[in-house]
Amino acid sequence: MAKMNMLQAINNALDLAMAKDDSVVCFGEDVGHFGGVFRATSKLQEKYGKARCFNTPLTEQGIAGFANGMAAQGMKPVAEIQFADYIFPAFDQIVNETAKFRYRSGDEFNVGGLVFRSPYGGGIAGGHYHSQSPEAYFAHTPGLKVVIPRDPYQAKGLLLASIASQDPVIFFEPKKLYRASIGEVPEEYYEIELGKAEVVQQGTDITVLAWGAQMETVQKAVEMAAKDGISCEVIDLRSILPWDADTVAQSVLKTGRLVINHEAPLTGGFAGEIAATIQKMCFLHLESPIERVCGLDTPYPLSLEKEYVADHLKTYEAIKRAINF
C-alpha cells in the first residue's frame, strides 16, 4: 500500500481506468496538459494522448452535452466540472438529458459509463462561488447516481466503481480534503460498491450520519461525546442517490437516535429526505427527534465561514440534545 492524498488517489484511479479501457477519456477546463486546476488529471495527457485527455472550451453545458454524446456512442467519458458551483449551466444537460437518456428511449440509448467529477464544498476560503454542496439538486433526479467520498481510499474505489457503472454518476470530491486527507491506498485496481453506506464506527447510544468532508467534522464531535460517555455509531452514507436507507435504519433501530450532518443549507437539503424516511422506518424505536446539523439557509459566506458551517461543536450539541431529550 502507498500513502496518497485524495488527489493522488483520484489521479491513480483515472490512470488505472484509462489503462484498463480505451474507451475511458478525461476532459474539462484545463484538464489536459495542466492537469486541471487541482491537478487531478496531471500526467494523463502525457500518458494517453491528447485525444483521450484534453482541455475543453469554457462551456459547462458544452462539456456535459459532449459527454452525453460520447457516452451514447459507447465511450466512458470522465468529465470534470471545475467547481461544483459552476455545474448549473450544465444543469439541463445533466437533469434532462444524462439522467433520462435510458428511460426516455426505452433503453434504445443510454449514457452508462459517464461520470461527472466535480470538486465541491467549503473550507478553502472560497466564498459562495467556490464552496457549494449541490448534491440535493441532483438527488431529486431519478436516473443519476450521486457519490461523495470521504478519504483517499474511498475516493479511488468509489471513482473506479463510478466509471465501471452502467448508470451515469455525479462524483463530488471534497476539495478541502484534496491535499489534507492522506491515507493508505492500494496501488492496484479495486472498486467500492455504489449505493452502500459504511458503518465506520460501532456504537450503541446514537447514530451520527454524514458524507464527504463532513465525516471528519462528525468524527471530532463523536470523540467529544465519547468523553461524556456517549457511544456513537458513525455512518458514512457515501452515495446520496441511491442512498442506503436499510443500513441507516438498522443502526437507528439499535441506537434509537439519529443526528444527520451536511454542509449544504438546511432547507431542502438531503438530511430532510433521510429524516422523513428514517422516522417512518423507525418510528416506534426513536427516543428523540431526528436532529439535522447543516449549513445556514444563506449563501456560503467568506469571512464568517467558521460561524456558518455545520462544525463539530454544533454536532456535539445536537448529539447531547438528542441524548438528553
Added chain:
Amino acid sequence: MTNPNNATITTVHTAEFTAGDALKIPTLRILRDDGSIYDGATEPELDKDTAIKMYDTMVFIRVLDERMLAAQRQGRISFYMQCLGEEATTVGSAAALDDKDMIMAQYREQGALRYRGFTLEQFMNQLFSNEKDLGKGRQMPVHYGSKDIHYMTISSPLGTQIPQASGYAYAQKMRGLKNTTICYFGEGAASEGDFHAGLNMAAVHKAPVIFFCRNNGYAISTPANEQFVGDGIACRGVGYGMKAIRVDGADILAVYQATKMARDYALEHNEPILIEAMAYRLGAHSSSDDPSGYRSKEEEEKWRQNDPISRYRLWLIEKGWLNEADDKTTIDALRGEILDALKVAEKVAKPGIEHLISDVYKEPIPALQQQLEELKAHIRKYPEAYPITAGRLD
C-alpha cells in the same frame, strides 16, 4: 498581438467596424419551381431508385402528417407535429448520408426517420404510446428513436442534441468509424446556449458532425426577424471556424448535393460543417399552435406555391421516372394503409406497470422496487381506478 489560428493578421490605422451582416452567404438553388434545372447548375448524381425512394418518403410523410393531425383533432392522440413545407430538408439530407451515420433530430424530422426505414407500424406505436413503442410509451407523440436505424431518441428540451452530436461524432472519430453524425435543429434552437457550446466544441475538437439548421421562419409564433439579426445562421458556423453553406430548403436536389459534399468533407477532414436550409414552416408549430394568430393567409399562400414536393415531382416526371396517374393511386392507397395501421396501434395495450420503473437505472434500485410493490398493492385495492394496469398485475 497574436492570433494563434491565423498567422497573417492584417492591420488598419483608421477605426472601422465590420458590419454584422457583412458576410453575405449565397443560397444554393439547383431545381426551379417548374422542375427544370437552373442555368449553370448541375444535377447531383442520383440513380432512379434513390430518387424515387426520396419522393415516396416525402409523399409518405405528407400523407402521414395530414392523417395524424386529423387523428389529433379527433382526440385519438394527444399531440402531433407536422413538417409541411419542410419535407425536402430532411429527406434530401438523409438520402445523402450513409445508413449508419447517426441522426440526432429536433422533432420535425420524420422525413429522415422514414427514409432510414422506420416502419408505418413503428410510427403508429410511438404515436399511440403502446407496449410496442420502442420508447416504452414514455414520451409524447413524435419523440421517435431507434438504435437499429441509428436515429437518436428525440428529447423535448430545445437544442440539447447539438453538443451531444459533437460528442457523438468525436467518439465515432476516436473509434475509427467512417461515419458522421447529422444534427438537425431549427433557427429558434440556434438561440440556445447549447448551439454555441456544441458548435464550438465540435470545431475545437474536430468532430465530423454535420449541423443542419432548418431555418423555417418561425420559432413557434416568433418570426425569424425577432429571433436573430444579421445574415442568418450559416455565418455563425463560419464564426466558429467551420465551413458553411446555405441552400434552398424547398429544393431537394440542392439539399442533397450540399449534404453529400458536407459528409465527404467532414469525414475527409474530421471537421464539423454547417448547412442552413432556407425553408418555410407551412404548418403550425404543433397541434397546440394556431398560426392564424401571428401570420397572414397571404403569406402562407405565397409559400404554398413553393411546395417542395410539387417541384420535385415535376423534375421526376420530366425525367420519365414518375407517372402522374400512378402517383395519385399511391396517395390514395397510402391514406388507407395509414388509417388501417392507426386502428391497429390504438388498440394495442399500454406498456405493463413494470415499465414505470424500468430503465431509470440499468437495474431498478431498491427504493424503486419498493415503490412498485406498494403501488401494485394499492391498485389491487382499487382496480376500477386503474383500468389500464389493474387486470395485468403479476
